[in-house]
Amino acid sequence: MQMQLQKVFERPRTLRPVATHYCPGCGHGIVARLIAEVIDEFGIREKTVGVAPVGCSVLLYNYLDIDMYEAAHGRAPAVATGCKRVHPDLVVFTYQGDGDFASIGTAEAVHAAARGERITTIFINNAIYGMTGGQMAPTTLIGQKTTTSPYGRTAEQAGFPIRMAELLATLDGASFIARVSVHSPKNIIQAKGAIKKAFSVQMNQQGYSMVEVLSQCPTDWRMSPAEAVKWVEEKMIPYYPLKTLKAP
Amino acid sequence: MEKTFMTGNEAIAEAAIQAGCRHFFGYPITPQSEIPEYMSKRLPKMGGVYLQAESEVAAINMLFGAAGTGARVMTSSSSPGISLMQEGISYIAAARLPCVIVNIMRGGPGLGGIQPSQSDYFQATKGGGHGDYHLIVLAPHTLQEAVYLTMNSFDLADKYRNPVMILGDGYMGQMMEPVSFPKLTPRHTPKGWALTGAKDRPANLVKTLYLDPEALEKHNLVINQTIQKIKKEEVQVETYHTDDAEIIIAAYGTVARIAKTAIEVLRNKGLKVGLIRPITVFPFPCKIFEELADRRFLVVEMSFGQMLEDVQLSLGRKASVHFYGRTGVVPSYDEIIVEVEKLVK
Known part of the structure; x- marks a missing residue:
């Protein structure tokens, strides 16, 4: 009798067979894979366009086999808007870090959401500027040490970290807003569910959708990957609670 | 039409x-x-x-x-x-x-x-x-x-x-x-090269x-x-009464239009004045300036001299280039006439 081997795990078609530039233990690569899986499961690879702006996000086009823009720092929601308004039939998403989405690009983020733009944002919040080498981000926690808050961030000096999901959930145009994390297998499964939901909200013409993904950055946090995972659980999640803030 | x-x-x-x-x-x-x-x-x-x-x-x-x-x-x-x-x-x-x-x-x-x-x-x-x-x-x-x-x-x-x-x-x-x-x-x-979804192509x-x-x-x-x-x-330029012109005004846009009126008045007074009007300011029409570099030039702009630099570059250092500019205010054709007459005196 011939043994039938059933394939239970394979690389998504949308994910290119290449090594990523991400550091060991980084969450970016996991999220790139989840996006690729979601695109494949919806069968929309040929009508999906991504926008990746400046930061660790920028090289996403090396990993996803779809049409993509590289955008200026913070401007991805505006670029995605321009694309989507010309081609309402396309599925358009942005892939942005915290410096991009919560600092330099807040105007574009807030107004794309307020307009109910039929786009999806995958927002990677790792509480630090990764690519530039670990400077303070708008989402850096109070007390967190970075290369530009070497004594730990203080509210007196640098103000408070921004909760983008809560902020955007107040806008009528925002239809689906969720915060997830990728620090454990269970959370990764939940993260995929949220990303899938966000894409479906867009495809159903229900408005703007955004998934904030808490992601570990061992290199710039100066931690081992195991410590970084623990730090997400113990430090980040209490300040950035995991939940669906808004759904249609 | x-x-x-x-x-x-x-x-x-x-x-x-x-x-x-x-x-x-x-x-x-x-x-x-x-x-x-x-x-x-x-x-x-x-x-x-x-x-x-x-x-x-x-x-x-x-x-x-x-x-x-x-x-x-x-x-x-x-x-x-x-x-x-x-x-x-x-x-x-x-x-x-x-x-x-x-x-x-x-x-x-x-x-x-x-x-x-x-x-x-x-x-x-x-x-x-x-x-x-x-x-x-x-x-x-x-x-x-x-x-x-x-x-x-x-x-x-x-x-x-x-x-x-x-x-x-x-x-x-x-x-x-x-x-x-x-x-x-x-x-x-x-x-x-356009992004329209990667259907039937890389x-x-x-x-x-x-x-x-x-x-x-x-x-x-x-x-x-x-x-x-x-x-x-892609250079586009208009020359206006430059053939016999002793003095050539260089101007673009609205100022060139005002200069044309000034040139009519000056020509009626017997002064040989012409105009080079860049239509493309980039690419700049260097060649026509080179060809007419032996004339005297008056650059007029609604600025304190920006196109002036391109005119000077095109004409070379020996050329005679004068400038009249207003900024914040639109120059009248009377003002341009006065500037040209100053050059003749």
Whole structure:
């Protein structure tokens, strides 16, 4: 009798067979894979366009086999808007870090959401500027040490970290807003569910959708990957609670 | 041909529509707000898109996104707003995306004023944003010419994969004149690079980042070769009574139009005065200046001397170049006459 081997795990078609530039233990690569899986499961690879702006996000086009823009720092929601308004039939998403989405690009983020733009944002919040080498981000926690808050961030000096999901959930145009994390297998499964939901909200013409993904950055946090995972659980999640803030 | 009485802003907007532009992203600023207003009225009724952005920064990035799909797209603004767009314009030029940007110039620097000005010449013609690039810059001097140049600007942008700027001023934006719109069949340029979904072809990428130094230089060389070709093939210039002219005025846009009136008066007085009027201020018509370098020149601008530098460069150091400029104020033809007469005395 011939043994039938059933394939239970394979690389998504949308994910290119290449090594990523991400550091060991980084969450970016996991999220790139989840996006690729979601695109494949919806069968929309040929009508999906991504926008990746400046930061660790920028090289996403090396990993996803779809049409993509590289955008200026913070401007991805505006670029995605321009694309989507010309081609309402396309599925358009942005892939942005915290410096991009919560600092330099807040105007574009807030107004794309307020307009109910039929786009999806995958927002990677790792509480630090990764690519530039670990400077303070708008989402850096109070007390967190970075290369530009070497004594730990203080509210007196640098103000408070921004909760983008809560902020955007107040806008009528925002239809689906969720915060997830990728620090454990269970959370990764939940993260995929949220990303899938966000894409479906867009495809159903229900408005703007955004998934904030808490992601570990061992290199710039100066931690081992195991410590970084623990730090997400113990430090980040209490300040950035995991939940669906808004759904249609 | 039937003529319509309209403002320059409206004429430019209508010309863009006639040229096949169906997508417009903008932000209000005086003295160009009639362009977005006109587009918001017309485009949705013809299946197009008008979208008011949250800022000029967003508007130019929406243009980047829309141009990246290969659509004919335009934005418009005035000086302070154009400054805000410079980041996006640099990215658009780097990504080699065709699009049209209208600058109806007002006084600066800073908030400046809302009166006509030509003080964005350096910004428009020398790049404007960071990096090695140039826009093709078209400077009409009448509303009818604004119509022709705008209609042609989309073909030019497509042909070279380079952004085009229509450089007008507040005077031109606000004044009304009868204009006609010639029947135009927009040239169809294949855009295999456009982002429309990777169906039956490899994925496309609109990018501007080249971390490998050699790759960046290679990319910049492509842009530069395009610019050199534009310099060779796309120069437009008008000469007016230059054959026998002893004194040649160099001016563009509204000022050139005023200069023409001054030249008529001066010629009636027996003075041999002519005009060189760059229609493309980039590429600059160096050659005609070289050819006439033995004459005396008076450069007149609504600035304190920006095109002046290109004229001086074209003529060489030995040439006789004088300058008259107003900034914040439109020079009258009387003032130009006085300046020319000073040179004769």
